[in-house]
Amino acid sequence: MKKHFPAILLLTLIVFSCGRKPADQKLVQFKGVAFGTYYSVSYYEGEAVDYQESIDSLFSVFNQSLSYYNPASLISQINRGEADQPDDFFRPVFIRAWEISAESGGAFDATVSPLVNAWGFGFKNKEEVTPALIDSLLEFVGFEKVYLADDRIVKLDDRVQFDFNAIAKGYAADVAGAFLESKGIEVYLVEIGGDLLARGVKPDGSHWRIGLELPAETMDSPQEWNYMVEIRDNGVATSGNYRRYFEENGQRYSHTIDPQTGYPVKHNLLSVSVFAPDAMSADAYATAFMVMGLDKALAFVEAREELDAYFISSNEEGEFTSLASSGLSLKSKSN
Numbered sequence: 112m113k114k115h116f117p118a119i120l121l122l123t124l125i126v127f128s129c130g131r132k133p134a135d136q137k138l139v140q141f142k143g144v145a146f147g148t149y150y151s152v153s154y155y156e157g158e159a160v161d162y163q164e165s166i167d168s169l170f171s172v173f174n175q176s177l178s179y180y181n182p183a184s185l186i187s188q189i190n191r192g193e194a195d196q197p198d199d200f201f202r203p204v205f206i207r208a209w210e211i212s213a214e215s216g217g218a219f220d221a222t223v224s225p226l227v228n229a230w231g232f233g234f235k236n237k238e239e240v241t242p243a244l245i246d247s248l249l250e251f252v253g254f255e256k257v258y259l260a261d262d263r264i265v266k267l268d269d270r271v272q273f274d275f276n277a278i279a280k281g282y283a284a285d286v287a288g289a290f291l292e293s294k295g296i297e298v299y300l301v302e303i304g305g306d307l308l309a310r311g312v313k314p315d316g317s318h319w320r321i322g323l324e325l326p327a328e329t330m331d332s333p334q335e336w337n338y339m340v341e342i343r344d345n346g347v348a349t350s351g352n353y354r355r356y357f358e359e360n361g362q363r364y365s366h367t368i369d370p371q372t373g374y375p376v377k378h379n380l381l382s383v384s385v386f387a388p389d390a391m392s393a394d395a396y397a398t399a400f401m402v403m404g405l406d407k408a409l410a411f412v413e414a415r416e417e418l419d420a421y422f423i424s425s426n427e428e429g430e431f432t433s434l435a436s437s438g439l440s441l442k443s444k445s446n
């Protein structure tokens with residue numbers, strides 16, 4: 112049986128504006144649409160200046176560089192071989208994608224799009240994918256086939272295509288955060304489609320907090336957050352979703368591709384939320400960890416002081432289980 116489930120956010124965002132605030136700090140909050148999803152911004156500002164228009168224009172300029180779906184964007188031009196000079200959005204994403212690709216042993220690889228397209232969204236084309244097709248596409252997948260020289264993107268194979276979908280959303284949160292900081296704002300939370308960047312301590316001395324879902328018995332069980340985590344100057348991103356996968360012959364497939372094999376990731380890790388110093392890194396590591404699987408990813412996180420993660424897996428009986436890395440302080444809902 113084959114099923115597709117719509118994306119449901121794993122992270123339930125809870126923004127508490129509790130306690131008394133000093134008179135010179137006012138909470139500003141707004142929501143909007145960007146990158147095919149919803150975003151929300153919260154911050155404390157003396158004059159309660161609303162920066163929504165500025166953030167919307169910033170995201171629109173961002174998309175002119177990094178939108179995979181806009182044929183006129185810089186990334187589309189670079190993919191077609193019509194441009195090779197990165198701009199101020201493309202450059203940092205390319206460099207971080209390169210670093211995380213190397214660190215993760217190729218588990219994260221932003222040149223994976225020919226494979227993503229071959230499988231089709233939701234793996235619609237699955238029946239047409241043959242081992243020969245995968246092999247022919249793997250010839251031009253791999254971040255070792257690209258590099259930056261004299262501020263030019265060099266492709267060792269002209270067919271290499273970039274897809275920053277697993278890193279750009281996090282970077283957009285970082286860019287919005289940097290914009291707010293340029294306006295003197297130090298306490299803020301920017302959330303885009305469940306990935307977020309939170310900085311600073313609120314005027315009442317509390318931290319930004321998010322809710323994490325405890326896996327329910329089945330994917331149809333009601334969604335509820337059960338744990339709370341205080342975010343201290345961190346980016347947080349979630350990849351996969353234990354409610355979003357398709358099943359065939361008792362095997363669950365996620366939408367993440369293993370760049371080494373060219374096939375969708377097939378292990379029992381269904382979702383991972385990563386806590387990192389910035390949202391761009393959290394976003395990319397989340398995808399890398401989905402490829403690595405639970406054991407490798409947990410070892411990777413535990414070896415890094417600056418990283419934490421919350422994993423949801425399924426066991427032999429198909430029941431969901433969760434695991435948090437040792438640095439993550441989960442508070443249960445009832446406390």
Ligand code: ADP
Pocket residue numbers: 218219220221222223224227274276277278280349350351366367368369370394397398399402
């Ligand atoms: P979400 O869309 O929920 O944020 P991800 O951050 O995991 O999920 O991004 C998924 C997208 O990342 C896919 O649609 C695909 O374009 C791309 N992708 C899939 N596998 C990889 C991979 N191994 N490395 C980098 N990008 C990937």
Ligand code: MG
Pocket residue numbers: 276277278280306348349350394395397
């Ligand atoms: Mg992501």
